[in-house]
Amino acid sequence: MCGIVAACFKNGDVVPTLVEGLRCLEYRGYDSAGLAVLAPGLPVRKAKGRVEDLAQLIEQNPLPDSSVGIAHTRWATHGEPSQVNSHPHRAGSVVLVHNGILENFESLKESFVEEGREFVSQTDSEVWAALLDHEIGLVRKDGPLDPMGVMRALNRSMARARGSYGLAILVEELPGLVFFARNESPLVLGLSPDGNYVASDVQAVLARTHDFIYLLEGQCGWIDAESFHVFDRDLGEVQPEVEHLDWDAESVGKSGYEHFMLKEIEEQGIVLAQTLSSTTSSKDRILPDFRVSDDTLRSFDRIVIVACGTALHAGRLGRYILEEATGIPVDVDFASEFRYRNPLLGERDLVLAISQSGETADTLGAVKVAREKGATAVAICNVRGSSLCRLVADTILTQCGPEIGVASTKAFTAQVLAIHLLAMRVGMARRQMGEEELLRRLQLLRSSRTAIETLLSHQVRSHIAEVAKKYAHKSVYFFLGRGADYPIALEGALKLKEISYLHAEGYPAGEMKHGPLALVSEDMVVVALAGEGPVYDKVLGNMQEVKTRGAKLVVLTNTDKREAIELADDVVLIPRTDPLVAPLLHVIPLQYLAYYVALERGCEIDKPRNLAKSVTVE
Numbered sequence: 004m005c006g007i008v009a010a011c012f013k014n015g016d017v018v019p020t021l022v023e024g025l026r027c028l029e030y031r032g033y034d035s036a037g038l039a040v041l042a043p044g045l046p047v048r049k050a051k052g053r054v055e056d057l058a059q060l061i062e063q064n065p066l067p068d069s070s071v072g073i074a075h076t077r078w079a080t081h082g083e084p085s086q087v088n089s090h091p092h093r094a095g096s097v098v099l100v101h102n103g104i105l106e107n108f109e110s111l112k113e114s115f116v117e118e119g120r121e122f123v124s125q126t127d128s129e130v131w132a133a134l135l136d137h138e139i140g141l142v143r144k145d146g147p148l149d150p151m152g153v154m155r156a157l158n159r160s161m162a163r164a165r166g167s168y169g170l171a172i173l174v175e176e177l178p179g180l181v182f183f184a185r186n187e188s189p190l191v192l193g194l195s196p197d198g199n200y201v202a203s204d205v206q207a208v209l210a211r212t213h214d215f216i217y218l219l220e221g222q223c224g225w226i227d228a229e230s231f232h233v234f235d236r237d238l239g240e241v242q243p244e245v246e247h248l249d250w251d252a253e254s255v256g257k258s259g260y261e262h263f264m265l266k267e268i269e270e271q272g273i274v275l276a277q278t279l280s281s282t283t284s285s286k287d288r289i290l291p292d293f294r295v296s297d298d299t300l301r302s303f304d305r306i307v308i309v310a311c312g313t314a315l316h317a318g319r320l321g322r323y324i325l326e327e328a329t330g331i332p333v334d335v336d337f338a339s340e341f342r343y344r345n346p347l348l349g350e351r352d353l354v355l356a357i358s359q360s361g362e363t364a365d366t367l368g369a370v371k372v373a374r375e376k377g378a379t380a381v382a383i384c385n386v387r388g389s390s391l392c393r394l395v396a397d398t399i400l401t402q403c404g405p406e407i408g409v410a411s412t413k414a415f416t417a418q419v420l421a422i423h424l425l426a427m428r429v430g431m432a433r434r435q436m437g438e439e440e441l442l443r444r445l446q447l448l449r450s451s452r453t454a455i456e457t458l459l460s461h462q463v464r465s466h467i468a469e470v471a472k473k474y475a476h477k478s479v480y481f482f483l484g485r486g487a488d489y490p491i492a493l494e495g496a497l498k499l500k501e502i503s504y505l506h507a508e509g510y511p512a513g514e515m516k517h518g519p520l521a522l523v524s525e526d527m528v529v530v531a532l533a534g535e536g537p538v539y540d541k542v543l544g545n546m547q548e549v550k551t552r553g554a555k556l557v558v559l560t561n562t563d564k565r566e567a568i569e570l571a572d573d574v575v576l577i578p579r580t581d582p583l584v585a586p587l588l589h590v591i592p593l594q595y596l597a598y599y600v601a602l603e604r605g606c607e608i609d610k611p612r613n614l615a616k617s618v619t620v621e
């Protein structure tokens with residue numbers, strides 16, 4: 004998935020703003036970057052590597068001043084990361100940047116090659132440029148090219164293109180304009196007194212404006228420095244809603260932290276408070292704005308959770324929370340599996356899609372399948388106006404603010420909180436829970452902030468940093484948990500593997516003797532979640548199994564769990580809390596552990612290799 008930012012200024016040079024915008028988008032993809040300005044010859048500068056490499060290239064080989072330009076940071080899908088494969092791509096009088104996948108690019112390319120067109124890259128995006136240039140060539144036959152002529156050509160190109168795209172386009176004969184089109188890949192327009200923007204994500208231009216238009220599927224149009232024009236698939240002009248976002252540019256910055264990930268781990272206390280306060284009314288009404296009625300909530304006899312990665316782990320924890328509170332059976336599945344297995348679903352199923360970005364292709368695909376089969380789909384999401392929010396009957400918005408680090412942390416906590424709120428809402432609707440119990444749970448969630456802040460304290464963080472240093476050069480990690488701690492074990496393993504590149508597995512503690520025990524050796528670190536609970540003794544037994552076979556044992560447990568403490572090589576003490584909130588707390592030390600192991604190993608923490616913050620392609 005890639006990052007796009009484009010701008011039309013009333014005056015002044017657009018290049019520095021485009022480079023800054025790319026820096027804010029680098030978490031979306033960062034193997035190459037480039038930009039083009041609207042000036043004679045449509046000059047382009049692009050390079051393999053980071054945005055910094057592009058900035059240095061432009062310093063050495065400046066672009067002419069221009070008030071209009073487009074820019075792109077890439078996460079390669081077609082064609083390896085290279086200068087020639089980076090965007091923008093040019094074809095005739097068109098230069099464009101593309102986020103998405105042109106699925107029929109081979110057949111289109113063949114037809115253009117037969118017509119004598121030459122291609123320099125292996126990308127599908129260059130074929131997009133050729134397609135649009137081809138269609139513009141046909142429009143030119145009817146007379147001089149004007150913006151609506153480009154729209155007709157773009158509209159025909161969109162009809163021929165299959166796949167996802169977010170596009171920002173310059174056309175040489177039309178100075179002062181940036182054209183755009185959106186299908187599945189997100190695009191927003193940013194509006195400001197100094198000029199207007201097109202971007203993949205509000206963060207690219209949040210320092211310049213707080214007023215945005217979230218483009219819908221199939222919408223296209225153009226901006227100039229003072230206006231915007233948006234059209235639907237039939238080229239009917241539409242008047243989209245302008246949303247004012249109260250995120251400040253500072254919240255996108257690191258606020259003094261070395262890495263976004265550490266900042267976002269430490270924001271989890273605030274996130275808990277913000278999410279709870281934004282989803283409960285002053286009279287403790289849970290999700291007062293939730294549009295699915297209580298009658299409808301009573302009509303479901305199953306909940307199916309679909310998500311990917313960390314969001315899926317929140318969903319796996321959510322199964323325990325929802326079943327206990329609602330009395331409804333809950334299934335959980337990988338969105339990428341669910342969408343292709345022809346799931347048995349119907350109108351008595353409630354599908355819950357969980358996604359931080361709201362743009363994850365597999366999760367969106369799963370929701371589309373759920374809707375086709377007549378199920379009701381709702382979402383838990385962190386990005387208002389995202390594709391997921393527009394697909395479902397309603398969304399519980401988490402209030403994390405932007406999550407920049409590729410390794411998701413605060414979003415996980417907020418997702419679990421949102422699941423608690425949904426569980427209470429459904430439990431009340433189905434009369435599984437009375438007002439008194441609801442208030443007890445709400446109070447428990449609110450007071451869990453104290454325990455969260457304890458775990459976020461300098462003392463705990465420093466201790467975990469020491470533990471991480473001790474084991475940072477081990478090569479195999481197992482995270483063990485039982486019951487609601489099993490999803491936390493999965494999440495701890497994912498955090499470690501994605502930022503330290505170590506092999507780490509989350510496993511149900513009771514499963515070790517069914518095979519993985521054969522892997523145990525002195526080179527293995529086992530992280531066991533052994534807090535108070537109905538299966539503590541069982542986990543203790545599993546710890547003994549691995550300890551006697553030589554593994555190093557890091558144990559998360561409570562102060563009074565003497566056996567666990569004595570068995571451990573290293574202990575992380577966790578506050579004793581109600582089982583309702585305990586698993587949520589256990590994830591924090593594991594986030595720190597992953598962070599400090601990766602730091603010790605000198606890994607690139609916020610932008611780990613091969614990954615992207617939001618996987619908007621399959």
Ligand code: AGP
Pocket residue numbers: 311312313314357358359360361362363366409410411412497498501615616617618
């Ligand atoms: C988590 O740390 C990873 N970055 C990844 O697994 C992520 O959770 C997954 O891609 C889902 O993203 P989403 O929440 O934006 O849908």
